[in-house]
Amino acid sequence: MQQISNAQINLVSSNGTLQFNNANTLTGVANITYNVAASMMSVDANVRVANSNMLLFGGAQANGQSNSRFAVTYNATAVSLDFMIYPS
Secondary structure: OOOOOHHHOOOOOOOOEEEEEEOOEEEEEEEEEEEOOOOEEEEOOOOOOOOOOEEEEOOEOOOOOEOEEEEEEEEOOOOEEEEEEEEO
């Protein structure tokens, strides 16, 4: 892998938007953004979680305190979504 400098990268979208390799072309999308100051990713699009049966929300706060955690899991046996709330 070749290391490149910031000067060699041409930004193709607004500050905070996701940029990715699309058939060897650097592409940006406005509906997926990351705000560094808020430590928050925003997605205004469909999201697919592949190769996993759980989507987990919550975790540790910046001050080290734990949040309650919320999870959505796919139950293949019952062919249903299960919603769980549990302490971390």
